[in-house]
Amino acid sequence: MKQHRFNHWSEIKYLKDIVTNPMIEVGEYSYYSGYYDNHDFEDGCVRYLWGDDKSRKLFNPIEDHGWHLDKLLIGNYVCIASGVIILMGGNHNHHSEWITVYPFVEQIETSYEPKGDTIIESDAWIGMNAMIMPGVTIGEGAIVAAGSVVVKDVPPYTIVGGNPAKEIKKRFSDIEIEKLKEMRWFDWEREKIERAIPILSSSSINQLYDFYQREIKP
Known part of the structure; x- marks a missing residue:
């Protein structure tokens, strides 16, 4: 067995x-x-x-x-x-x-x-x-x-x-999905993801997008 x-x-x-x-x-x-x-x-x-x-x-x-x-x-x-x-x-x-x-x-x-x-x-x-x-x-x-x-x-x-x-x-809406596809949060460095966990564990895609523009995109 x-x-x-x-x-x-x-x-x-x-x-x-x-x-x-x-x-x-x-x-x-x-x-x-x-x-x-x-x-x-x-x-x-x-x-x-x-x-x-x-x-x-x-x-x-x-x-x-x-x-x-x-x-x-x-x-x-x-x-x-x-x-x-x-x-x-x-x-x-x-x-x-x-x-x-x-x-x-x-x-x-x-x-x-x-x-x-x-x-x-x-x-x-x-x-x-x-x-x-x-x-x-x-x-x-x-x-x-x-x-x-x-x-x-x-x-x-x-x-x-x-x-x-x-x-x-x-x-999500088409606009929100396009933002998610742009951000690709799952490809971020783990440290960045850990900082964003409270946002990722919410429905606030706009808040995540603000984080992305501030912390990831530059």
């Missing part, structure tokens, strides 16, 4: 501390909260992505077949809840336009099709048991509701939900 990887539901693990797969790139302070799922981030949350220790020992599709493998790119301050599934590019050998969708071994080398990198931009929140399909980009500050299946790109600062996930609402 596997030892539980989290001691309590409130425990998080920073991805920078646990990711070893070279096909996964993660930013600062992004975390996985996987207590209820009892899976490793790289072997449960992220699925079908070559590059973990075991798959590297078994085969190398880049060298063996010349495949261009998709990557998982995660920005800064991303929140990933328990039960989230991020489907990746290890099994894109099923062709709906062929007579059979069965991946015959004889056709594996030529049947693979990359879907494109999966990108979760900074400050996004992926809710419990959501599923992210291959090649999707989730914009900065976006929220994916629990249990959603994301099959297409999610715009910045947008809340989506359902199966397939659809827009529920924008988090």
Whole structure:
């Protein structure tokens, strides 16, 4: 029986501390909260992505077949809840336009099709048991509701939900979103972010913009 990887539901693990797969790139302070799922981030949350220790020992599709493998790119301050599934590019050998969708071994080398990198931009929140399909980009500050299946790109600062996930609402006005996209607070030096935490933990985008113009932009 596997030892539980989290001691309590409130425990998080920073991805920078646990990711070893070279096909996964993660930013600062992004975390996985996987207590209820009892899976490793790289072997449960992220699925079908070559590059973990075991798959590297078994085969190398880049060298063996010349495949261009998709990557998982995660920005800064991303929140990933328990039960989230991020489907990746290890099994894109099923062709709906062929007579059979069965991946015959004889056709594996030529049947693979990359879907494109999966990108979760900074400050996004992926809710419990959501599923992210291959090649999707989730914009900065976006929220994916629990249990959603994301099959297409999610715009910045947008809340989506359902199966397939659809827009529920924008988090802020268009003008406010443009200011947030300009400021990119999650890329600031940590010391500046810590000073701005009281503003970041409020709804005052104008106040944050004043801080940005005074402390960051000069």
